[in-house]
Amino acid sequence: MAIEHAVVLALALVALVFLPCAVALAICADGAAGRFRGRLRERRDRRALQRLDRTLSQRPISLAALDQHQPSIQQIAADLRRLDRQRLGIATRSKVWHAAVLLAYDDRLRLASRCLGVCEHLDQLDGVDLEIERVRVEGELEAAGLSLRPGAPRHQDH
Incomplete structure (x- = not known):
């Protein structure tokens, strides 16, 4: 034991x-x-x-050769209108989808700015500053004659 x-x-x-x-x-x-x-x-x-x-x-x-394959300003405008509808509509359902649509929208804003000679700083900003810059660039593009939202009244100087 x-x-x-x-x-x-x-x-x-x-x-x-x-x-x-x-x-x-x-x-x-x-x-x-x-x-x-x-x-x-x-x-x-x-x-x-x-x-x-x-x-x-x-x-x-x-x-x-890659640089020569830039889309026309009409195609860029159509893309911006489509992406704008998506970011305000269907893209609100998913954070991942929303981020992807915003990246594509910013890319098209950069292309349109380059085509029309509008100064933009979308690459250098983030957060609220990026949102403000988006609105500013959209306004500049609208002032340059690019219609981003069909049916929206154009601002004319009298």
Whole structure:
């Protein structure tokens, strides 16, 4: 009987000593697994970028040819009207959709500003300042003769 108690006591002491070590090992193993997955993801991304680099170096792309494929001001205006309807309507249902529509809308505002010679700072701003800049650029484009909202009265100086 004394031997059984001694064995149980020894097992209890071993469990008392090694249980915190096992818990710490489990916590550290989770962090190590995350770091391992991160390294694998980085390696996969690096290989994909290397393949893309090899592909692009074999077939060079002319930036001048890409720049010539700019849409017409009529197409840009139609895109702005469509994106404006979407950002005020369907894009309010999802934050992701809303962000994507705003990015596309800002891109078209930049193109229209470049075509009509309107100064814009949409790339440098965010938050409320970006919203204010959008409204300002829309007003400048409207003043330059671009109709952003069909049916809206045009401002004429008398």
